[in-house]
Each structure stands twice: as C-alpha cells, then as structure tokens.
Amino acid sequence: MFKAFYFFTGEIKQIYRQCILFLVTSALVFSLALGVFSFTYSYRYNYGNMLDEVHPAGREFLISVPSASALRSASGVVDKLSVFGDNITTEMSLSFAHTTLEVGQGVRDIVTNTTIGGGIAYYFRGTLPYAFSNARFIAGRSWNAGDNVRQGSAYSIFISIEVANYLRTSVGKTITHSYNNTQFIVRGIYYRGAVSRECLLGYIPFFVMPAQFVLNAVPASNFDSLNFVAEVANTSRMVDAYFQLARLGITNLDSYYFFENLRTTRAVEILMLTLSFLVIIVALLILFNSLKIVLNVRAEFIARLKLLGARSYLITLIYYIVFYAIFLLAFGLSILLSTLTLTRYESVAETLFDFPFVITLNFPLILAMFVASSVLIFASYFLFLRRIGKVNPLDLMKED
Amino acid sequence: MIQVEDVVKRFKDFYALNGVSLDIASGQYVAVVGPSGSGKSTLLNVIGQIDDITSGEIFVGGVATSGLLERERASLRNKKFGYVFQAFYLEPRYSVYKNIEIPLIIAGVKGRARRERVEYLLELVGLTQKIKNAAGSLSGGEKQRVALARALTNDPQIILADEPCGNLDSANSEIVLNLLADINKQGKTLILVTHNMEHANLAERIIRLQDGKLVEH
Numbered sequence: 237m238f239k240a241f242y243f244f245t246g247e248i249k250q251i252y253r254q255c256i257l258f259l260v261t262s263a264l265v266f267s268l269a270l271g272v273f274s275f276t277y278s279y280r281y282n283y284g285n286m287l288d289e290v291h292p293a294g295r296e297f298l299i300s301v302p303s304a305s306a307l308r309s310a311s312g313v314v315d316k317l318s319v320f321g322d323n324i325t326t327e328m329s330l331s332f333a334h335t336t337l338e339v340g341q342g343v344r345d346i347v348t349n350t351t352i353g354g355g356i357a358y359y360f361r362g363t364l365p366y367a368f369s370n371a372r373f374i375a376g377r378s379w380n381a382g383d384n385v386r387q388g389s390a391y392s393i394f395i396s397i398e399v400a401n402y403l404r405t406s407v408g409k410t411i412t413h414s415y416n417n418t419q420f421i422v423r424g425i426y427y428r429g430a431v432s433r434e435c436l437l438g439y440i441p442f443f444v445m446p447a448q449f450v451l452n453a454v455p456a457s458n459f460d461s462l463n464f465v466a467e468v469a470n471t472s473r474m475v476d477a478y479f480q481l482a483r484l485g486i487t488n489l490d491s492y493y494f495f496e497n498l499r500t501t502r503a504v505e506i507l508m509l510t511l512s513f514l515v516i517i518v519a520l521l522i523l524f525n526s527l528k529i530v531l532n533v534r535a536e537f538i539a540r541l542k543l544l545g546a547r548s549y550l551i552t553l554i555y556y557i558v559f560y561a562i563f564l565l566a567f568g569l570s571i572l573l574s575t576l577t578l579t580r581y582e583s584v585a586e587t588l589f590d591f592p593f594v595i596t597l598n599f600p601l602i603l604a605m606f607v608a609s610s611v612l613i614f615a616s617y618f619l620f621l622r623r624i625g626k627v628n629p630l631d632l633m634k635e636d
Numbered sequence: 637m638i639q640v641e642d643v644v645k646r647f648k649d650f651y652a653l654n655g656v657s658l659d660i661a662s663g664q665y666v667a668v669v670g671p672s673g674s675g676k677s678t679l680l681n682v683i684g685q686i687d688d689i690t691s692g693e694i695f696v697g698g699v700a701t702s703g704l705l706e707r708e709r710a711s712l713r714n715k716k717f718g719y720v721f722q723a724f725y726l727e728p729r730y731s732v733y734k735n736i737e738i739p740l741i742i743a744g745v746k747g748r749a750r751r752e753r754v755e756y757l758l759e760l761v762g763l764t765q766k767i768k769n770a771a772g773s774l775s776g777g778e779k780q781r782v783a784l785a786r787a788l789t790n791d792p793q794i795i796l797a798d799e800p801c802g803n804l805d806s807a808n809s810e811i812v813l814n815l816l817a818d819i820n821k822q823g824k825t826l827i828l829v830t831h832n833m834e835h836a837n838l839a840e841r842i843i844r845l846q847d848g849k850l851v852e853h
Contacts, residue, residue: 540725543686544739544786545714547707629686629713632725633677 643692667839718787722802728772777808
C-alpha cells in the first residue's frame with residue numbers, strides 16, 4: 237500500500253489547490269463554530285454552571301470577581317491574602333488574585349479556611365512566583381466551613397477600598413443585607429497604618445464569619461484594604477445587591493457588569509446556542525462541499541490505473557486515508573485557532589480560558605464535532621469513493 | 637496462448653460478439669480487421685480482461701478467465717497484458733518516467749529496479765531524452781512510443797494494440813509498427829486491431845470480423 241502512495245502524491249499535487257481550499261475552509265469554519273459555541277456555552281458553563289452545580293442554591297447568591305483596579309489600589313504590597321470559601325471559590329479567588337496582582341505586589345501570607353482550599357492556595361503559591369512565592373502559608377484551622385459555607389452559600393469576595401473604608405468606620409455596627417435579611421456585624425476591622433495590609437475575602441451576608449475567623453487565626457491583624465467585587469446571579473438580585481453594595485461604598489463594579497453580561501436570559505442563551513449550532517451546520521456544509529471538490533474523483537485517472545492493474549480497494553483506501561489525513565490536519569488547526577481566539581480575552585477570561593482549560597472544558601464539544609466530522613468523512617466514502625469501485629477501464633473507451 | 641470459445645458479448649439487444657471462437661498461439665502476430673462496429677475492439681477488450689463476456693469462455697495461458705475475481709483480473713492486466721491504444725491513455729500531467737513506472741509500482745517492483753527498467757524501455761523506444769517531460773507535452777508519435785514502453789514494463793506475454801496508429805501520421809505510424817514488430821520478434825504475442833489493411837498485412841495472420849462474427853481467421 238505504501239508504495240502506491242507514490243503515484244497518489246502526484247495526484248494530490250495535481251489537485252493541491254482544492255486540498256488547500258479544503259484545509260483552509262474547514263479550519264476556518266471549525267474555528268468559527270468552536271469559537272462561537274465555546275464563547276456562548278463555555279462562559280456560561282465554565283463559570284455559571286460550575287457554580288450552579290457546586291451550589292444548587294447558588295442562583296441566589298452573591299459571587300464575585302475581583303476588580304483589578306480595586307485590588308491594585310488596595311496596596312502596593314499585599315501582606316496577607318485571606319481566602320474563605322469552598323474549593324471552587326477558593327480556586328477562583330486565587331485565580332482572580334493571580335490575574336490582578338501585579339508583579340512585585342507579592343503576598344506574604346495566605347490564609348484559608350478549608351483544607352482543600354489550602355491545598356489550592358499552596359498550589360498557587362508554587363505557580364505564581366511573583367505573587368505568592370514568598371508567602372507564608374497559614375492553613376486555617378479545621379473549621380468545617382464547607383458545610384457552613386454551602387448552607388449559607390458563602391463565596392469569596394474581594395472588597396473594594398470603598399467598602400474597606402466604610403467598614404472601617406462601621407466597626408461594631410450592624411449591617412443588614414436585604415438578600416436574606418442577614419445581619420452582620422463589622423468586627424475588628426480597623427486600620428493601624430501601613431505596617432500590615434491585608435486583603436480579606438469574605439461573603440457579605442456572612443462577613444462576620446470570615447472576619448471572626450481571621451481574627452481568631454491571626455490576632456490583631458490589621459486590615460488596611462478590603463477588595464470586594466460582587467456579581468449577581470440574576471437580574472433581580474443584581475439590582476438588590478447593587479444597591480446594597482453601593483450603600484457599602486462599592487461602586488467600581490466593572491467586573492460585575494462583565495459577568496452580568498454572561499448571565500444572559502434563558503431566551504438569549506437559547507438563541508446563542510441555536511446560532512452556534514447553525515454555524516456548525518453551515519460549517520459542516522461548507523466542509524462537505526469542499527470535501528466534494530477535493531474528492532472529485534477523476535474517473536479517467538482511476539480507469540487508467542485499473543487498466544494497468546491497480547485494484548479497486550487499494551485505490552479507494554488510499555484516497556480515503558489521504559483525505560482523512562488532510563481533514564485531521566484541518567481539524568487540529570481549527571482547534572488551535574479557536575483556542576488562540578478564546579485566549580485573547582483579558583483579565584479573568586484569560587485565566588479561565590488558557591489552552592488546557594479550554595480543551596478540558598470544551599472537550600465534549602470538540603469530541604462531538606470530531607465525531608460528526610468523522611461521520612461526514614465516512615459518509616463521503618459511500619457518496620463519492622464508491623465511484624472508484626464502479627470505474628473501470630472501459631470508461632476510457634467511452635470517452636473516445 | 638489464447639483460446640476464445642463461443643464468446644458472446646451482448647449489450648441489451650445488440651450483439652457485439654456473437655459466438656466467436658478462435659485460438660491464438662504464443663508468439664503469434666495477429667491482425668483483427670473489419671468494418672466499424674464489427675466487434676474488433678470488443679474482442680480485444682474481452683481478451684484483455686477489460687470487459688466481461690456474456691457467455692462462452694476465454695482462456696489465457698490455459699486459465700479460464702470468466703470466473704476470475706476482480707483482483708485476479710487486475711493482476712492479469714498488470715502482468716500478462718500490455719495495452720496500446722489509439723488515444724494513448726497516458727496521464728498527461730505525469731512525467732514520461734512516471735507514466736511508464738506506474739505498472740511497476742502496482743506490481744511491487746522496488747525503486748531502483750523500477751528506474752533501471754524505465755530507462756531501458758525509454759532507450760528501446762528512443763525517448764531517453766524525454767524522461768522528465770510531461771506526457772501531455774509530447775507529440776502524438778512520442779506519446780504512442782511512451783505508451784508502448786509502458787505496455788512493456790512488466791514484460792507481458794501478450795501485447796494488445798487497438799488502432800495504435802489511428803492518431804499518427806505515416807512516419808510515426810511506421811515507427812510504431814516497426815517497434816511492435818520488433819516486440820513480436822522477441823516472442824511476444826501481438827494482437828493488432830486496425831482498419832488499415834496495409835498495417836494488417838504486416839501481421840502473420842489476419843482475423844476478420846463482421847457484425848460480431850468471425851468471417852475469416
């Protein structure tokens with residue numbers, strides 16, 4: 237079989253223009269399909285659904301994304317990064333911190349409440365040298381915050397300077413949040429100057445808990461800055477929370493809007509997903525047409541080969557292998573292109589959508605597209621390549 | 637070498653061959669003549685395993701061919717027969733070298749041996765200098781000589797030539813016919829289909845067909 241590729245390389249060379257067209261077209265349409273679908277689905281899935289799955293009641297919670305400006309403005313050096321929450325939010329919070337902490341802004345201490353969260357923090361310490369390499373790792377006590385957190389739907393929050401200032405002046409005061417009428421007391425948050433600065437991540441309705449924990453774990457800590465950004469799961473809560481946050485002094489919710497946009501209505505989501513599927517269908521149709529061009533079996537060429545003694549199945553198999561190889565190349569190229577496209581998004585998106593992450597979370601989609609395209613290739617065999625079996629040397633004489 | 641026994645080839649209601657029987661000995665030079673539509677080319681095609689027969693039997697080297705599998709027929713076409721046609725049937729975008737090489741590739745001949753064989757055949761037909769030229773760029777006479785070289789690549793026992801001079805001028809026709817005669821002198825069986833009686837008379841035996849039937853053999 238391999239020696240027979242010899243004359244097929246010549247055949248491929250003859251139709252190289254069609255091969256290139258096939259390759260480029262399929263790569264572009266695959267990329268477009270992957271990009272559109274991934275943008276629509278992955279954002280919602282990666283962020284929203286992930287949290288929904290972890291916290292079924294989480295549709296009515298406040299989750300957060302850090303405001304880059306808030307963190308940066310918090311301090312030149314963050315002495316302590318306290319992270320409270322379950323595993324997912326711990327990871328996300330640290331990811332967010334990673335994206336927002338500037339080089340040289342190092343963190344000295346990392347405090348976390350859960351064991352797993354601590355493990356994640358430890359991981360980040362190792363992987364974010366410019367931020368965490370010099371940090372002392374302070375594992376929280378074995379506070380079963382997970383259960384409490386879940387029940388209370390607590391999530392990590394970065395608190396803005398405005399909130400910090402507000403809370404600083406509200407020490408001892410009771411603040412009521414309208415979300416569930418939770419009251420929390422601002423405890424022990426005060427500023428003692430620039431000696432120690434700390435970013436505290438906590439959940440508004442249960443702010444008292446992390447505040448207590450921090451105070452217990454790190455006595456007499458100085459809270460200089462509290463970075464806080466909130467994102468709301470649905471519109472009604474959004475409005476409510478927004479006003480609450482505004483009363484707390486939080487106004488720089490740029491990331492908030494970003495993720496709010498992701499949390500589109502169900503109708504919009506369905507529309508975008510439908511659009512994505514339509515794009516994929518169009519992509520497959522274009523691919524099919526390109527494949528048809530490339531697989532334009534030259535009957536006279538096949539007839540000559542058969543006249544000289546070539547066997548049908550061999551010719552068919554070689555055609556099949558060659559063009560499937562081209563398809564695989566196009567498919568791989570399209571995955572790369574779409575991934576590069578997705579990673580163009582800055583800040584949080586960059587963190588979330590790095591290449592391995594894209595592949596991991598989009599793997600079902602990629603696999604589905606690969607399977608669908610493979611079915612197309614196999615179908616093309618029955619549509620086009622069967623002709624090879626039907627071509628015979630007599631066809632040469634019919635043309636005369 | 638070749639035995640044709642009561643062969644019938646029918647296309648719907650038309651009998652291209654209607655009960656043809658003949659024997660062709662090994663090394664024989666046979667010309668098949670007859671008016672247009674008499675079945676000359678059809679006879680050549682069924683002998684050469686290019687076409688099937690409706691009934692009867694054709695023996696090639698003692699082997700009955702009607703029951704052969706497709707891959708066995710393909711093997712016969714590759715190793716037992718060499719074909720020369722009026723329209724040449726070269727791959728115009730391939731080089732002369734590659735056109736001649738294809739049967740060798742199909743036969744599984746290694747690269748170095750292929751090259752040696754191709755160069756030998758091109759020297760035989762006097763086209764060594766055209767080895768790298770695209771087949772489509774050659775003149776009619778040169779194309780037919782390349783086709784002849786290709787027909788000889790696997791040293792077949794039987795050469796089938798269907799109007800090989802149909803698209804050639806007299807000078808090139810003479811060259812091609814002389815080459816065919818030389819090939820026959822080497823012991824190969826040659827079956828030449830032609831409507832030109834001058835060409836037919838060069839053969840040692842003439843078979844005449846009319847309306848699918850043998851009238852002279």
